Amino acid sequence: MKFIHAADVHLDSPLRGLERYEGAPVEDLRGATRRAFENLADLALNEAVDFVLLAGDLYDGDWKDYNTGLFFSRQMARLREAGIQVLVIAGNHDAASQITRMLRPPENVKIFSTREPETLILESLGVAVHGQGFATRSVTEDLTRAYPLADPDLFNIGLLHTSLDGRPGHEPYAPCGLDGLLSRGYQYWALGHVHQREIVAEDPWVVFPGNLQGRHARETGPKGCSLVRVEDGRVGGIDHLSMDVVRWAACPVDVTDAATLDEVYDRVEPVLRAAASHAGNRLLAARLRLIGPCAIHARLHAKREQVVNACRALADSVGTGDLWVEKVLIDTQGTLSELPSLARNDAFGGLLRAIRDLELQPERLASLLEDVAELGAKLPAELRAGEDAFDPTQTPALQACLEDIKSLLLDRLLGQDGDHGETE
Secondary structure (H helix, E strand, O other): OEEEEEEOOOEOOOOOOOOOOOOOOHHHHHOHHHHHHHHHHHHHHHHOOOEEEEEOOOEOOOOOOOHHHHHHHHHHHHHHHOOOEEEEEOOOOOOOOOOOOOOOOOOOEEEOOOOOOEEEEEOOOOEEEEEOOOOOOOOOOOHHHHOOOOOOOOEEEEEEEOOOOOOOOOOOOOOOOHHHHHOOOOOEEEEEOOOOOEEEEEOOEEEEOOEOOOOOOOOOOOOEEEEEEEEOOEEEEEEEEEOOOEEEEEEEEEOOOOOOHHHHHHHHHHHHHHHHHOOOOOEEEEEEEEEEEOOOHHHHHHOHHHHHHHHHHHHHHHHOOOEEEEEEEEEEEOOHHHOHHHHOOOHHHHHHHHHHOOOOOHHHHHHHHHHHHHHHHHOOHHHHOOOOOOOOOOHHHHHHHHHHHHHHHHHHHOOOOOOOOOOO
16 A cells, blocks of 8 residues: 655745745746646556545645635546545645635545544545644644544544644644644554654654645755655654655855955855766756855945845856846955954044944934834834734845945945945
């Protein structure tokens, strides 16, 4: 017997904050969750699995229109023709309270109750699947306490959307402990909600498959599902198979002691090449992070737009269209060699040091926060929330703005434009 365990598909998840510029693969990214789900259906057909488990967050909230549901139904029809059943529970994103548009599910799709645990027995396979979905977005009680004990004559699977005892970056929904799961006596726990793959236990198996497709720069690396083989009433093996069509990568670039922008780009290029080589012919979305003390710390900040677009041009030459620089973060530090004029004892040297050492005192910071409160309230909600939020009413945002202003002032005062011999 074989089955697929997947979770956190987030079909048609809106990708916010995508920068529109020449060559940005916005449409490829927006269609990624659908294409990853098509890959999942292809896998189920090619492997001739007996059933598919979807452990919550099939959707990403209420549908904008019925197209999301129609797409799901089309994929399920493909599996129905092959006699493959699909067993689904609702997670926090697709809780009963979140989805207002509904279509009757295809006959091969079982959606478990959100009121209490429900058991589906697949008699021909000798399998009992126990599950309960989320009735509301925020479920704070331990649902497993009401799950039935295992049927000793069957292979028992628990289908659950949960944070377990807590995972970084995930809301503590349907919390429970490993001991509580083990007390049910099931042979396999198919979990969802945590987007990073994790094998919590192997006897019995307790598994988070991770999400099917990374959706932003914090969901890096391969994403997919688990293919589970059962032999003689026991799990004989699990393979994690990648379904993603876009892969995200965090790419630190050490620019320590770099003295020109060209030296920075020379260090960026091999990092991009290495990342692209591990993407398996997928579109790679790379987030570059320039780090280390260097002589052009201020210049990098002052020329941020030029640096970002130069890195994107490098990606075009390295990846031949399969590599996209999603963002460039400049986390370098200044050095004494960066600003030799800091050592001057005249008024100019004093001015440079004053700018370098400028900090926002608590009183001034509080005043600035009041000044920008009205501006912050006018910003679109998508800019003030999400993975890369910018909210000027928050202290870190103002501190970051201050660092950019300091770098720009130092660069202009020192007249560094054109003095380094790099390509402009």
